[in-house]
Amino acid sequence: MDLSLFFAGTAGSVPSARRGLPAVLVRRGGDRLLFDCGEGTQRQLLRSVGLLELDSVFITHFHADHWLGLPGMLKSFALRERAEPLSVYGPPGLKELMAVMRVVYGRLPYELGIAELAPAETVQRDGYLVAAVPVHHKGQACYGYAIVEESRPGHLDPVLAEKLGVTPGRDFGRLQRGETVDGVRPEQVMGPAREGRKLVISGDSTPCEALAVAAHQADVLVHEATFLHEEAERAAQTLHSTARQAAELARDAQVRLLALTHVSSRHAGGELREEARAIFANTEVVRDFDTIHVPFPERGAATLERWSDRLARTVKGTPPVTAHPGGHIPCGGAPPTGTRTGRQAGEHAQAPAAETPAEQAGAPESPAPPPGEPVASS
16 A cells, blocks of 8 residues: 655745745655645645545644644635535644634535544544644644554465365455464464554654653654754744754664754755765755655655656656656656546646755755844744
């Protein structure tokens, strides 16, 4: 089953010319879960993969850059005559916020469920769960989220099963579902259970124990990196993280891939990546419209696919490429339909500008504000 993270917005606090406000789309099979919905998220989606029929939205906290795009998106779904229910989850205070925003999105033709989660509470899905991870940031309640799959049955040894008298076909399936067949128990012919995949999204946070525990051996940790280490004092004041701190947490938690986001306009990204890689080598700084593909562990490691590479393949008509361990996992073909008219999402899309040599060297996207001017306070 396919599992991926699509980054609709990767900026911190305010948008920049190259980065939209925070939003991460997790796609697992047919499920579509959106984590945070900053201002402009629906347009970011329309420019890339399309405004998909989301199943659920998870809000990390109530600073405006993480939720202000939600009321407009709800209204757009209404104008598209959405009929399927939509669930919105978040910390305590979500119901009050959504009640105030009702004046914006109005009456909806679909059922809108609003659920406030307690710390460590889980939302059970088909084959996986989403857990609210209490993190340390400004505000009464702030969460990260862990997406954790259930373990899978081990591999069946068909030769041994037949020797023990099990008929190939339907009875093999019964064994894999945990049933005993003609006196043969599953543990006699099946290997150990295979681990599921785990993704962790930090939201805004300074490094904290709950996040480190949740991220233990995660396939992907998406962690904010608002500051460089030289700005550690400012990071502590605003309860954000530096790239080095995120890398230290990833290293200690034995994470497999660290994806840095919530990038301040003071930084380009290259300097954050280099600071983090000095501590944890398998680090990427994601850009808007990038995708991280997460195969099952036995099929290889999670890999980053740049949006610019995907667009280039689509234009050239390059066929899909089979995934291989350590390599990119291209999507192949044209982006999916994302509007009611059937226009291909991304048909006229423009990728965020590629990283320039100056950015790779760490030049900021825009001049840093004057001394004393607030930055990244959300």
